[in-house]
Amino acid sequence: MTATTPEGAPAWFTEALAASVEVGIVNVGGADIHYRAWGKPGDESGIVLVHGGAAHSRWWDHIAPFLAGDRRVVALDLSGHGDSGRRPEYRMELWADEVLATAEAGRAGPHPLVIGHSMGGMVSLTTARLRGSELAGAVAIDTPFWDNLPEDAAANAQQAFGPLRTYPTKDDALRRFKLIPTQDGNVPAVLAHIAETSLHERASGWSWKFDPNVFRGRTTLRTLTLPQCRVAVFRAERGLVPPDMGDLIAERLGRVVPVVEIPFSAHHVMIDQPLSLITGLRTLLADWTHSEPHKPTPEV
Numbered sequence: 001m002t003a004t005t006p007e008g009a010p011a012w013f014t015e016a017l018a019a020s021v022e023v024g025i026v027n028v029g030g031a032d033i034h035y036r037a038w039g040k041p042g043d044e045s046g047i048v049l050v051h052g053g054a055a056h057s058r059w060w061d062h063i064a065p066f067l068a069g070d071r072r073v074v075a076l077d078l079s080g081h082g083d084s085g086r087r088p089e090y091r092m093e094l095w096a097d098e099v100l101a102t103a104e105a106g107r108a109g110p111h112p113l114v115i116g117h118s119m120g121g122m123v124s125l126t127t128a129r130l131r132g133s134e135l136a137g138a139v140a141i142d143t144p145f146w147d148n149l150p151e152d153a154a155a156n157a158q159q160a161f162g163p164l165r166t167y168p169t170k171d172d173a174l175r176r177f178k179l180i181p182t183q184d185g186n187v188p189a190v191l192a193h194i195a196e197t198s199l200h201e202r203a204s205g206w207s208w209k210f211d212p213n214v215f216r217g218r219t220t221l222r223t224l225t226l227p228q229c230r231v232a233v234f235r236a237e238r239g240l241v242p243p244d245m246g247d248l249i250a251e252r253l254g255r256v257v258p259v260v261e262i263p264f265s266a267h268h269v270m271i272d273q274p275l276s277l278i279t280g281l282r283t284l285l286a287d288w289t290h291s292e293p294h295k296p297t298p299e300v
Helices: 011-017 092-105 119-134 150-156 170-174 188-196 243-252 274-290
Strands: 022-028 031-038 047-050 073-076 113-117 137-141 199-202 205-208 230-236 259-262
Touching: 011 188, 022 092, 031 092, 047 092, 047 119, 073 092, 092 119, 113 119, 113 274, 119 137, 137 274, 170 188, 170 199, 170 205, 230 243, 230 274, 243 259, 259 274
Parallel strands: 047 073, 047 113, 113 137, 137 230, 230 259
Antiparallel strands: 022 031, 031 073, 199 205
């Protein structure tokens, strides 16, 4: 589906959506995984962007072009999300396979940096735990480790993400779009773009793209072990990762993990503070390009 640029969108957003983008498909374990790619493959490690639960690759449309200066940037739809195929069950380990297969198919390898938001942060660190030697690094953005993800909590409470409804018109569906958790201060053009690209048209009407079964029986990341690659954590000042959780994550990962706070942001950082997120990620990339990784101090 081709989305239109919302009226009154800021110039930087319009520029991002006008950037050249390639689309592709790679089959992973019997499911077709759709992805979008920006920039030319080069000498620098590419980037794979991983969305959160019930989201999709187009949450990154306004972020990816600003990370693709001299890097290849790929954003995928995890299975059960967006335009990708569905599975009988969903596991972090299989999503990690999808990340690496997409990196290869989208030419973001051979040692990509994986950046994930919320549930996507769990996918990123699972990839780092299982295949860290194949990565340049992993970044988790406002991922509440050891707590339930907001989408899981809403699904378990039957407040959202139940059986998919079909709406007679796109406008009817868009009026029902909401963020989980809700938040104020969103950039209207970003929110409108994400809402519109979350829908697809069927013969009977319009419905959301995600598979509700994603939230049933899914395993989450409950333990953190030091992976064989660099790791960074971004937390939203008003999000789901309080300062003490950020400190605990850094401690569990050997005290060599930067914890970066995005000020004035809620959980969905790319919707209410996108430029701050871009700046933070660019700064991290610049540092990791020109510095040596710190090694954890062995316990005596």
